[in-house]
Each structure stands twice: as structure tokens, then as C-alpha cells.
Amino acid sequence: MFYFILLVSFFCTHVSCSKYSNVSTTSSSLITSCLPDQTTALLQFKAEFAFVRPNFTSYYYLCPRYDNAYYDADAYESYPKMKFWKKDKDCCSWDGVTCNTKTGKVVGLDLSNSWLQGPLCSNSSLFKLHGLRRINLSFNNFSFSTIPSEFGQLSRLTQLNLSFSMFSGHIPSEISFLTHLVSLNLASFLNYDASSLLHLGRVDFENLIQNMTNLRLLALHQVDILSSVPESLANLSFLTTLSLGGCNLRGKFPENVFQLHKLRNIIVPCNYHLTGFLPEFQPSKALSGHVLPYTLGNLAKLTYLALQSCQFSGELPSSLGNLTRLKALSLYNNSFSGQIPSILGNLTKLKALSLPINGFGGQIPTSLGKLSELNILDLAHNNLDGVVPSCLLTVPLIELFLSSNQFTGSLTIENISLSQLETSHLRSTIIQPSIRKWTGLKVLDISENHFGGTIPKWLGSSLEILNVQGNNFNGSIPPEIFTYGSMHNTLRVLDLSHNQFQGRVPQSLINCSKLEVLNVGHNQISDTFPFWLQSLPELQVLVLRSNNFFGRIWHPTKYLGFAKLVTIDLSFNHFNGSLPSEYFRNWGYMSKALDGNKSHMEYFGQLGKVSGFSISYAYSMRVMNKGSEMELWKVLKLFISIDLSNNRFDGEIPSSIGKLQSLVMLNLSSNNFTGIIPSSLGNLSELESLDLSRNKLSARIPQQLANLTFLEYLNLSHNTLEGPVPQGTQLDTFSYSSFEGNPGLCGSQLPKKCENTDTPIPFLSKDHEEESENGFTWKVVAMGYGCGFVVGAVIGHVTLSRRSSWFWRSFVGRYFYRLW
Incomplete structure (x- = not known):
């Protein structure tokens, strides 16, 4: 696999290209009015589209995007620019329109993120604007039409x-006429089935x-090309940025491309059949191979170097210390060995x-x-050992990742002020910190360690997570931790799980009005249900699993409900x-239908930007789902679940549970x-x-369960259910x-087969519409007799296909990767 990324002199490139990328609106005093034919063409173009904010949640980037300046929709303001075009105003003053100040012709059209929805047709009025020099239609929705x-x-x-404007099909050969x-x-984008929307023939x-031959920027990210890279690419002598990530390229990448003098960015990850090697570099020349050449140090003008997932090995050459202009160095996911060269301390401009x-x-x-500008340091998942040097704590870190190493000793910083340190991840390490002075801390993650004793009362100063x-913390959870400093004003995620805490959940948590996640699972807490948690207005995740909680979870005067619980x-x-x-x-939250809202695709604990840097921390937790325990890495707010299993609840299952139409997982087993x-x-x-197994449920399985077309796991075992398993439905897909454990049940997948009977099912009156004694409703009966077995089977096939596709695009889709 050939997978490398070179990001060089990004900001310089942006500046140098700016003279070619003027897309701002121009209203010149040199022209009195827009030419009438230009106004007419623009208004006709406006009439071709509806204005609907695009929803890209079903489409995604399988290949990480490291050149966000070109591809990130969120980096630009999104609003319907054309909606405000008025005929009585000069078209040269319209938002997104640029005119030639001498001729009055439209030369630039920037409608990026403008909510355009509908196909771009070959007879579009856009093509009447023959004077156009610059067109930007990115991040709109052209309804999978082909590029005209x-x-x-x-x-x-x-x-x-x-x-990223929802074009599909083959890119027309006529594009090459634009010399x-x-x-x-x-x-x-990629489609939900991981196929490219656009294709380009060899x-x-x-x-x-x-x-x-005049190209400065060529970006075909995730366009399916399925060919080798032409040697003629090296003839593009003006090229500064080349982005061919995820294009299904194959063969050998031309080495002479690396010799292009003006090339600053090469982005070609996720081309798994592409091979190639780094040449030896002369001074000031532009960049996979398996060992980094020593001559890499001759590239003195490099400001960004990213060689991620490239299968590099060996030791880092000490010549890297010559790259004193580097702002970011990323060698994520390779096989480098040896020690981290101390010469990296010379890279004083390094931020990441x-x-x-x-x-x-x-x-x-x-x-x-000595890296006084370093904001991000990620050394996780290596074989580093010894103590963590205290000198690291003098640099202005925002993110520190030291997980999965072999650190020992202590991390004592009693006399060091760390007002700039905002995020510290000390995951899976063996270190004993004293962090009383970390007054600027935003996130403290010391999970999966060997910390013990009682938790310090002063721990909660100015934290969000x-x-x-x-760990091995024990004793009671000190109530003072939630009133110390300003933690009660900022705390959003609190995970104390898998320790040995005892006592009760301190009611001082009520002060944490921004709390979204509370996880105290797998401890020895003995307490009644904390009804007061309902008063937390932002609470979305509540985990009390595997403790000694007891009593009822409903009280006529104390129970209010959880408005935002996920x-x-x-x-x-x-x-x-x-x-x-x-x-x-x-x-309330579980009762709302999923509408593709962007908030559903966010992670718990996601911080966004802090001090100008994107914080990548996102909360993970272990859950029981589909019959087994799993680790949810970066828990989506889309995972809406209820688990009340393995308790002593009795009585009937509340019928109001059917109002939770966004619910993804329900486990009421072993009650x-x-x-x-x-x-x-x-x-x-x-x-x-x-999962409703191991209860005392009786009567028939309601026909309505056949409506659950996304259902992938079902367990009704060990109850006293009886009668036939509804046949010709979704339930046919589940095994014995x-x-x-339900002796009264019969069905094709059970040892007991159902007897053929023609006994008519009585038509229920509207008074019994909501629920009958055996679980059937008059609507279902009418639908069953009207559609019949054959149609039901066809619908089942379609809905099953829909189910698996939905699961892929929602949970695997565009969110499985981690951007550095």
C-alpha cells in the first residue's frame, strides 16, 4: 500500500494562490448597471433551483481529508445567497457575483454553501454567461445529476x-477543453455503500x-479513476497542490513528480494499489518508501510533513532536525523504531x-x-518507558497523548504552573501525577491506569471532562469535588466507572448544570435511585450499571422524566x-424522530476548537448491545438506548415505551x-x-413487531409466550x-410446528384500536388481509436491505476515522 501525505508551506500556498481565487462580491463604481443579458441569465439560473440546506449525513469521506482548507464545508458560511438576488438591483452587487468593471459582464460566481437543490441541467442559463472565469458551486445538492x-x-x-455538491456519474471529457x-x-463524497459518486476514465x-498545463491546484479526492498516474503529470510545472486521495489509483507513482519545483502539497492517501519510493532530494527540491532518506533534511522550506500509514520503518534520520520551519510533523501509524531523536528539539516552530x-x-x-510553541503532542501506542520528563509540562500544550506505553515512576509538578495546559490524556500509562497546579485544565483523562486510594477533593478545578x-480508586466520592473552583459551572463529562467507589452518589452533582454524561458503573455504590438527576437540564447519558443500587425508579411525587436522555x-x-x-x-429526546440532524452525528464529549485548535477528544464507553458487551469508541448521540436488565422489576412493560420512536437498543431482560x-x-x-428474555411475559407475540424493519437482534426466550410466531415477516429471519424456553410457542423455526387453521380473526372496533388483549390492532388485521403473504415477503426483503444500508452509513460511514 502506498499511502502518504505531504503538506508543505500551506499558508504560503494559500497566499500565492489568492490572486487566482478572488471570489468575493464586487460592486464597482466604474459601471452604472449590469448588462441586461447577464441579469436575465442569472435570474433564470436562480429559478432553476430550490433553496434547501444540504444534508450530507448519508454521505461521507472514507479517506481522511488533510487539506481541510479546500474541502471543509464548515469552514465557510452557509446560507442561500441567490435567495436575496433582486431584479431591481445591479447584478454586480449581488452576493456571490463578480463583474468585469469595464465591460459589465459577469466573470465570477461563488455560490458555495448556498443551499442549491435540484439538477444542474445541460440547458442551464449558467452556460449563457460566456465571460465567466471563476465558478465555485461547492457544497450544494445537485441531486446526483451528471456534470454537464x-x-x-x-x-x-x-x-x-x-x-462535494452531489454530482454523480462520469466526469465529461469536455472538461479537458478548459486549457x-x-x-x-x-x-x-462517497455513497453509503462506499462507492464513489464521480468517475473519471483513464x-x-x-x-x-x-x-x-497551467494548473496550480488539481483536487480529485474520492473520484474513482481506476488507473495509473500518467507520467505527464510531471509536466505541470506550475502545480502547487495535488490531491488524489481515495481515487483507486494503481501502479507506480511517477518519481519525477516529486521534482516539481513549485509543488507544496501532495495528498494521495487511501490508494491501496499504488506503489512508489522517495527519491534522494537535493536542497530545496520537493516528496514513500520504507526508510526515510537522510537527504529529507535538505528540504529546508518544509512547513508541514505528514507521512501517515505509509508502512515506513527504521529509525528517524537526525537530519529531520534541519527542518526548522516545520509547523506540523505527523508520522502516525507506521513501524518506526529506535529512540525519538533529541534533535527534534531544534524544531522550535513546531505546533504539532x-x-x-x-x-x-x-x-x-x-x-x-524547548518546543515553546508546541500545542499538540501525541506519543500514544509506542514502547516508551521511564518517567515522563517534567520539562514537557512547561510547554503550552493543548493536547497531550501518552496512552499505551510503559511509563513508570511519578509525575510531580507541585511547583510548576500550567495555566496554558488545557487537555491532558494520560490513558493506559503507569504514572502517578500530582496535578494541583493544572488550573487551566479542560480535559483530564487518566483512565486505564493504576491510580489508587481516595480521589482528591481538589481535583475538580476548571474541568470540562x-x-x-x-483504576483502583476507593472510598466515597467526595461531594466537595463538584463545588471546588468552577467545576460545577463547566463539567460536561464525568466517568468514575470501573473503580471501587462506595457510599452514595453525592447530591452536590446537582451544581453541575452542564453535565451531559454521568457514568459510575462497575463500582460498589449503595444508594437509592437519584431522582434529583432529572433536574440536570443537559444530562444525556446515565450509567449506574453493576453497583448495589436498590428500590424503585419511579415515585409519584419525585418522578419527572428525562428530557434530553439519550x-x-x-x-x-x-x-x-x-x-x-x-x-x-x-x-423528550428519545420521542423525537431521527431527522438526519447534524447533532445526532456528534460524539459525547466532543470539544470542537479550543484556543484555535481542533480538540479530538470524544467519549467512549462499554455497553451491552445485541447480546454482547462491546466498546463504543466515540459514542454517537445517535446510539439511543435503554438497559434495565438484570434487576427485579415486575408488573407490565409500560405501553408508553412505544413513544420512544428514536430508540435503537432496548434491553429489559432478566426481570x-x-x-x-x-x-x-x-x-x-x-x-x-x-431483548425481553427471562421474564414472565405471556400471550402471543404481537404482529406489530414485524414492523421493526431495522431489527438485527431479537431475544424473547424463556418467557411463557404462546401461539404462532408471526410468519412471512421480519421475525422469520431470527433463529430458534x-x-x-417458551413451550407454548410454535413456528417454522421452532420444534413445535403450528397447526394449519382457517379460524377467522375478528375485526376489532375502533375502541380497541390502540391495543387488544392479545396485542393485535384493527389496522394490522386489515393490512394483513389486504396485502397477503407474498407482498409481505417483498416488503420484508426491501426493508431488510434498507436496514443494513442504514446501519452502514450511520455507524460506519464517515465517522470511523480520526483526524490528527
Whole structure:
């Protein structure tokens, strides 16, 4: 696999290209009015589209985007520019329009992030604007229409940006007619099935490169090319930025491309059949191979160097210390070994040093303490040992990752002020810090260590995230921790799980009004249900799993409901009692239908930008899902779940649970629930996992469960259910193990087969619409008789396909990678 990224002199490149990228609105005093034909064409172009904010949640970047300046939609303001175009105003003053001040013709059109929705047709009025030189239509929704070949008629174009605008199909060969282009960006999303939306044939790729000799920027990120890289690429003598990530390129990358004098950025990751080697570099020349050449140090003008997941090995050459202009060095996920060269301390302009997932050993060189501008240091997943040098704590770190190493000793900083340190991840290390002076700390993650004793009362100063899970802390949770300093004003995530805490959950937590996540699972806490947690307005995750909680979770005067709760896990405790039928009525967030809102795709604990840097911390936790325990790495707010299993609840399952239409996982197993399975469960259209096993449920399985077309895991075993398993439905896909232990059940997947009967099912009156004694409703009966088995089977096939596709794009999709 050939996978490398070179980011060089980014800001200089941006400046040098700016003379070619003027897309701002111009209103010149040299012209009195826009030419009438230009106004007419623009208004006709406006009429071709609706204005709807694009929703890209079903489409994603399988290949990480390291050149965010070109590709990040969030970096630009999003609003419908054309909506405010008025006929009675000079078109040269319209937002997004640039005119030639002498002729009055439109020469620039910047409608990026402008909410355009609808196909861009070949007869579009856009192609009447023959004077256009710059077009930017990025981040719109052109409804999977093909890129019109008529772009080739706009012969004066110098810039064309159609990136991430939901075009599909083959890129027309006529694009190669645009010989004056200096910037071409056709980068594409991937579809939910991981296929590229855009394709470029081998011949068209070669013609494009041969004809566009003026190109400065060529960006075809995630365009399916399926060919080798033409040698003629080396003829693009003006090229500064080349982005061909995830293009299915193959063969050998031309080495002579690295000799282009003006090349500053090479971005070609995720081309798994592409090979190549780094040449030896002469001074001031531009950049995979398996060992970094010593002559790499001759590239004195480098400001960004990223060689991630490239299968490099060996030791780092000491000549890296010559790259004194470097602002970022990332060698993530390779096989480098040996010690981290102390000469890296010479890179005094370095802001980010990322060396995780390698084989570096020995101690952290103390020379890194000289990096006075360093904001991000990631040394996780190596073989580093010894003590963490205290000199690191004098640099203005925002993020510090030291996880999964072999550090020992103590980390004593009693006399060091760290007002600039905002994020410290000391995950999976063996260190004993004293952090009383970390007054600027935003995130403290010391999870998966060997810390013991009681938790310090002063720990909570100015924190947003505190994660101490997986240690040996004991004693009670000190209530003072949530009133110390300003923690009660800022704390968002608190994870004390997998320790040995005892006593009760301190009610002083009520002061933490911004708390989103509370996880005290797997401890020895003995307490009643903390009803007062309902008063926390932002609480979204509540985990009390595997403790000694007891009593009821409902009280007529104390119970209000959880308005924003996304995940609740009360499993493996001693809770008991029954729940009223309207118990889930006020669980507002779970009751809302998933609408593709961007907030659903966020992670718990996601910080965004702090002091100008993107903070990559996102909360992870262990959950029971689909019958097994799993680690959810970066928990999406889309994972909406309820786990009340392994307690002593009795009575009927509340019918109001059917109101939670966004629920993805429901586990009520190993309790004493009685009565019928509520037919309202059929309303849970997003449900993927349902476990009602080991209760005392009776009567028939309601036909409405067949409506759960996303259901991937079902366990109704070990109850007293009876009658037939509904056939010709979604339930046919589950095996005997889902129904065993119910002697009264019959069905094709069970040892007991159902007798053929023609007994008519009575039509229920509207008075019994909501729920009948056996769980059927008149709507289902009518639908069953009207559609029949064959149609039901076809619908089942379609919905099953929909289910698996949804799961892929929602949970695997664009969020599985980590940007450095």
C-alpha cells in the first residue's frame, strides 16, 4: 500500500494562490448597471433551483481529508445567497457575483454553501454567461445529476470548483477543453455503500493532465479513476497542490513528480494499489518508501510533513532536525523504531508533533521541552518507558497523548504552573501525577491506569471532562469535588466507572448544570435511585450499571422524566417495583424522530476548537448491545438506548415505551415483567436490538413487531409466550435461540410446528384500536388481509436491505476515522 501525505508551506500556498481565487462580491463604481443579458441569465439560473440546506449525513469521506482548507464545508458560511438576488438591483452587487468593471459582464460566481437543490441541467442559463472565469458551486445538492459537458464551452474559465455538491456519474471529457484552468476541484463524497459518486476514465484523466498545463491546484479526492498516474503529470510545472486521495489509483507513482519545483502539497492517501519510493532530494527540491532518506533534511522550506500509514520503518534520520520551519510533523501509524531523536528539539516552530502507533522506545527526550510553541503532542501506542520528563509540562500544550506505553515512576509538578495546559490524556500509562497546579485544565483523562486510594477533593478545578475509569480508586466520592473552583459551572463529562467507589452518589452533582454524561458503573455504590438527576437540564447519558443500587425508579411525587436522555443503563443492580404505563411519556429526546440532524452525528464529549485548535477528544464507553458487551469508541448521540436488565422489576412493560420512536437498543431482560408484550413496540421504527428474555411475559407475540424493519437482534426466550410466531415477516429471519424456553410457542423455526387453521380473526372496533388483549390492532388485521403473504415477503426483503444500508452509513460511514 502506498499511502502518504505531504503538506508543505500551506499558508504560503494559500497566499500565492489568492490572486487566482478572488471570489468575493464586487460592486464597482466604474459601471452604472449590469448588462441586461447577464441579469436575465442569472435570474433564470436562480429559478432553476430550490433553496434547501444540504444534508450530507448519508454521505461521507472514507479517506481522511488533510487539506481541510479546500474541502471543509464548515469552514465557510452557509446560507442561500441567490435567495436575496433582486431584479431591481445591479447584478454586480449581488452576493456571490463578480463583474468585469469595464465591460459589465459577469466573470465570477461563488455560490458555495448556498443551499442549491435540484439538477444542474445541460440547458442551464449558467452556460449563457460566456465571460465567466471563476465558478465555485461547492457544497450544494445537485441531486446526483451528471456534470454537464457544457462546462467545456466556458473557455475562459481559470477556476472551477464543483466539489462535494452531489454530482454523480462520469466526469465529461469536455472538461479537458478548459486549457486556461489554474484550479480544478472535483472532489467527491462517497455513497453509503462506499462507492464513489464521480468517475473519471483513464483516457479522460490523461487528456485532462496533458491539456491543463497551467494548473496550480488539481483536487480529485474520492473520484474513482481506476488507473495509473500518467507520467505527464510531471509536466505541470506550475502545480502547487495535488490531491488524489481515495481515487483507486494503481501502479507506480511517477518519481519525477516529486521534482516539481513549485509543488507544496501532495495528498494521495487511501490508494491501496499504488506503489512508489522517495527519491534522494537535493536542497530545496520537493516528496514513500520504507526508510526515510537522510537527504529529507535538505528540504529546508518544509512547513508541514505528514507521512501517515505509509508502512515506513527504521529509525528517524537526525537530519529531520534541519527542518526548522516545520509547523506540523505527523508520522502516525507506521513501524518506526529506535529512540525519538533529541534533535527534534531544534524544531522550535513546531505546533504539532504526532508519532503514535509506532515502535519508538526509550525515554522521551528532554529536548522536547524547548518546543515553546508546541500545542499538540501525541506519543500514544509506542514502547516508551521511564518517567515522563517534567520539562514537557512547561510547554503550552493543548493536547497531550501518552496512552499505551510503559511509563513508570511519578509525575510531580507541585511547583510548576500550567495555566496554558488545557487537555491532558494520560490513558493506559503507569504514572502517578500530582496535578494541583493544572488550573487551566479542560480535559483530564487518566483512565486505564493504576491510580489508587481516595480521589482528591481538589481535583475538580476548571474541568470540562474528567475520566478516571479503570483504576483502583476507593472510598466515597467526595461531594466537595463538584463545588471546588468552577467545576460545577463547566463539567460536561464525568466517568468514575470501573473503580471501587462506595457510599452514595453525592447530591452536590446537582451544581453541575452542564453535565451531559454521568457514568459510575462497575463500582460498589449503595444508594437509592437519584431522582434529583432529572433536574440536570443537559444530562444525556446515565450509567449506574453493576453497583448495589436498590428500590424503585419511579415515585409519584419525585418522578419527572428525562428530557434530553439519550442512553440510560441501570442494569445489574437491585432495582424493583413496577413502572406505570406512562413512565416514558416525558423522555423528550428519545420521542423525537431521527431527522438526519447534524447533532445526532456528534460524539459525547466532543470539544470542537479550543484556543484555535481542533480538540479530538470524544467519549467512549462499554455497553451491552445485541447480546454482547462491546466498546463504543466515540459514542454517537445517535446510539439511543435503554438497559434495565438484570434487576427485579415486575408488573407490565409500560405501553408508553412505544413513544420512544428514536430508540435503537432496548434491553429489559432478566426481570419479573408480566403480562403481554406491548403492541406499541411496533412503533419503534429505528430499533435494532430488542431483548425481553427471562421474564414472565405471556400471550402471543404481537404482529406489530414485524414492523421493526431495522431489527438485527431479537431475544424473547424463556418467557411463557404462546401461539404462532408471526410468519412471512421480519421475525422469520431470527433463529430458534430467539424464542426458546417458551413451550407454548410454535413456528417454522421452532420444534413445535403450528397447526394449519382457517379460524377467522375478528375485526376489532375502533375502541380497541390502540391495543387488544392479545396485542393485535384493527389496522394490522386489515393490512394483513389486504396485502397477503407474498407482498409481505417483498416488503420484508426491501426493508431488510434498507436496514443494513442504514446501519452502514450511520455507524460506519464517515465517522470511523480520526483526524490528527
